[in-house]
Amino acid sequence: MSRLEPKKAPLFISDPLAKDIFIQSLSLLSGILKSCYGPAGRLKQLHNGVGGYVCTTSQSSAILSRLSVSHPVLSVLTASVQNHISRFSDCGLFTAILCCSLIENFKSLNVASCTVIKISNHLLSLCMDYLKSEACGCRVSVDFSSVESLLCLVRSVLISKPACMLNKTEVDHLATLVVKAFIFTVPSHVETNAVLGKCVIVPVKSRRVMDSTVLPGLLIETPEIQLAKPLTVKRTCSNVIKIALFSVSMSGDCFSPEEGAITVHHGISLEVSELNQLLDVGKQLVNDEVGFVVCQKVIHPSLKQYLKDNHIMAVDRAGLNLMEPLSQMTGNKPIASIQLLSRDCYGSLEDVRVESFASKHFLHLIPKDTVVCSLILCSRNETAWDELKRACETAEHVLQLTVKEPLALLGGGCTETHLASYIRHKSCSLSASTSKEIGCSRTQYQLVADGFCRSLESVACSLSHDDGEILTDTVYGHCWFVQSGFPSVSNWSDLVSKCGCGINGSTENLNWRLLQGKFGSPVIQDCPKEPSVKVADFLTLDCFAAKCSGLQVALETANLILDLSYVIEDQD
Numbered sequence: 001m002s003r004l005e006p007k008k009a010p011l012f013i014s015d016p017l018a019k020d021i022f023i024q025s026l027s028l029l030s031g032i033l034k035s036c037y038g039p040a041g042r043l044k045q046l047h048n049g050v051g052g053y054v055c056t057t058s059q060s061s062a063i064l065s066r067l068s069v070s071h072p073v074l075s076v077l078t079a080s081v082q083n084h085i086s087r088f089s090d091c092g093l094f095t096a097i098l099c100c101s102l103i104e105n106f107k108s109l110n111v112a113s114c115t116v117i118k119i120s121n122h123l124l125s126l127c128m129d130y131l132k133s134e135a136c137g138c139r140v141s142v143d144f145s146s147v148e149s150l151l152c153l154v155r156s157v158l159i160s161k162p163a164c165m166l167n168k169t170e171v172d173h174l175a176t177l178v179v180k181a182f183i184f185t186v187p188s189h190v191e192t193n194a195v196l197g198k199c200v201i202v203p204v205k206s207r208r209v210m211d212s213t214v215l216p217g218l219l220i221e222t223p224e225i226q227l228a229k230p231l232t233v234k235r236t237c238s239n240v241i242k243i244a245l246f247s248v249s250m251s252g253d254c255f256s257p258e259e260g261a262i263t264v265h266h267g268i269s270l271e272v273s274e275l276n277q278l279l280d281v282g283k284q285l286v287n288d289e290v291g292f293v294v295c296q297k298v299i300h301p302s303l304k305q306y307l308k309d310n311h312i313m314a315v316d317r318a319g320l321n322l323m324e325p326l327s328q329m330t331g332n333k334p335i336a337s338i339q340l341l342s343r344d345c346y347g348s349l350e351d352v353r354v355e356s357f358a359s360k361h362f363l364h365l366i367p368k369d370t371v372v373c374s375l376i377l378c379s380r381n382e383t384a385w386d387e388l389k390r391a392c393e394t395a396e397h398v399l400q401l402t403v404k405e406p407l408a409l410l411g412g413g414c415t416e417t418h419l420a421s422y423i424r425h426k427s428c429s430l431s432a433s434t435s436k437e438i439g440c441s442r443t444q445y446q447l448v449a450d451g452f453c454r455s456l457e458s459v460a461c462s463l464s465h466d467d468g469e470i471l472t473d474t475v476y477g478h479c480w481f482v483q484s485g486f487p488s489v490s491n492w493s494d495l496v497s498k499c500g501c502g503i504n505g506s507t508e509n510l511n512w513r514l515l516q517g518k519f520g521s522p523v524i525q526d527c528p529k530e531p532s533v534k535v536a537d538f539l540t541l542d543c544f545a546a547k548c549s550g551l552q553v554a555l556e557t558a559n560l561i562l563d564l565s566y567v568i569e570d571q572d
Contacts, residue, residue: 010568010569011571012566014566015565017564021071022071022074025071025074026104029078030101030104033097034462035465036059036060036063037058037093037097037459038160038462040466041058041162043056043058043162044057044058046062046066056383057163057387059390059391060092060096061089061394062390064078064081064096065082072569073561073567080099080556080560081095081096081099083553089546091542091547091550094459095549095551095554097458097459097462098551098554099553099557101459102451102452102554103562104455105451105455106448109447110447111447115448116448117559117563118439119438119445123448123452123555124551124552126422127419127422128548130422131544137418138414138418139407139408139544140409140541142406147179149408149541150182150402152540153398153543154399155171155172155540157395158392158395161388165380166388170209170210173209174209174212174388177214177375178395178399181375182199182399184371184372185199185371185372188369196403197325197328197373198325198328198372199373200218200219200325200375201375201392202219202221202374203377203385204376204377206358207357207379207380209378209388211376212375212378213376215376217370219362219374220362220363220365221360222315225361225363231354232311234290234291234311240349240350241352243292243293243294244285244290244293244332244335244346245294245295245347246294246297246335246338247334247336248297249297250298250299252271252275252278253274275302278302279302279306281341282310285341286312292365293307293315294315294316295314296317296318296322296323297317298317313363326365328371328372329347329365330348330349331347331348332347348367353366357376358378401544401546402545405545407544408543409542409543409544409547410540410542411541411542412463412499412500412502413459413460413479413481414460414479415547416459417456417478417479417515420472421453421474421477423449424449424453427450430442457472460500460515461515468481468483468485471512472512472515473499473510474511474513476510479499479500480492480500481496481500483495492512493510501539501540503539
């Protein structure tokens with residue numbers, strides 16, 4: 001008999017934020033994330049140490065899903081950021097870096113954590129009210145009657161992913177394709193409950209990025225297709241192709257042992273009975289003038305041959321991922337039982353063609369109304385393709401979010417520095433009644449507000465990786481980057497040409513301050529809503545919904561962590 005060990009008492013860790021292990025772990029995590037940030041971010045290679053797949057990336061979704069975080073407090077931080085990424089896809093690094101900076105800055109203040117939380121919540125409400133107001137100087141409207149601002153949003157996403165290894169021409173080409181694919185997914189007839197379609201990314205590796213293209217409809221890879229023979233698909237009298245989608249297996253193994261016992265009469269072959277049932281389904285498909293059959297699983301070879309003999313094209317092993325876009329595109333739900341066929345369970349297609357890309361052959365299913373499209377995504381190698389796929393999916397999600405809320409925030413660090421200038425300006429005019437309502441002194445409010453602003457500015461500073469100076473102007477509160485090698489006493493106007501987002505030029509008589517300075521100046525004038533330059537060529541934009549959520553998640557997570565007084569670990 002084995003000896004039973006007594007249950008160990010749980011480990012109580014008081015004041016976990018003051019422990020050296022937490023301070024060091026937070027600093028390390030913050031450093032890793034900051035080094036990844038922006039177009040010049042440094043790449044990270046992540047692997048499990050015992051072989052297997054190696055991921056080269058600078059994207060937060062890939063890093064946080066593969067990074068092993070053992071400290072329980074930091075696990076709260078990473079889980080919170082990952083939840084934000086799952087909902088918005090974008091601004092994951094912004095959220096994580098800001099959260100780390102807020103914890104570091106707030107923790108260094110000689111102010112009770114409960115007071116810090118109250119003040120920071122008030123500062124967050126000021127930021128959100130300002131960002132959602134018409135007077136906001138770091139917000140622009142997105143005009144869907146023109147593709148220029150949409151291209152800006154997509155370019156900003158693609159440029160910020162250095163592991164994609166794209167040059168300017170490739171960025172412009174892919175941005176155009178992503179916007180074109182997105183437009184395909186917008187229904188032409190707007191209804192009360194309109195639903196966006198779907199863009200399916202088709203991988204073609206070892207080809208140039210410039211070979212990427214977008215096609216309306218859906219591509220299904222079919223290696224066995226014979227290109228030499230002309231493709232003939234049976235049509236109805238109205239010249240459309242009737243299509244049947246099956247989510248149920250048609251392989252003849254409909255009965256599984258898990259479903260219970262089956263009673264079979266003497267002399268009856270179960271296999272023959274099942275095959276006859278499948279052939280009856282085939283006969284009904286022929287009678288109903290079906291010309292194309294897609295099965296998520298396997299089709300029995302005899303049924304496949306029967307359909308072929310009756311001029312019905314059949315594709316099996318389509319997989320679960322294709323069923324939803326197929327259903328959207330054809331207008332019918334997948335058939336879940338071969339015993340429940342009716343004439344209204346079919347969909348329709350305009351045409352079916354054969355397409356070839358590199359060494360791959362596809363059936364191209366073309367719908368009557370395009371709400372589903374295929375983005376054929378090419379890249380030089382597998383690592384770059386994986387990163388590019390994530391970037392294109394993020395860009396598509398950003399456009400979808402922008403449809404719901406047609407706004408964008410200025411990128412390149414300008415929103416962060418502009419918000420910091422705005423908060424410093426508002427904190428100087430704190431009323432006695434507001435101070436009393438929060439339950440803090442004016443000095444405490446100023447200290448927390450300064451920590452909040454320095455956290456925002458540290459995110460903007462993270463965009464620079466070459467030790468150059470980072471400036472902000474005292475008129476618009478925008479962010480400006482100076483290349484390394486110039487002394488700090490230089491005439492800054494001679495060294496900068498455009499701010500981080502590209503909306504302001506240095507031709508104006510602006511006053512500057514180094515961003516590392518502790519106190520800043522208020523914004524004297526709002527940022528102009530209409531830039532004097534051509535938007536499509538110069539503006540860097542961030543997703544409004546994603547960045548607003550990131551700001552809220554970062555501060556709320558930081559407040560949650562600051563409020564921790566104990567960590568209890570199970571030792572068993």
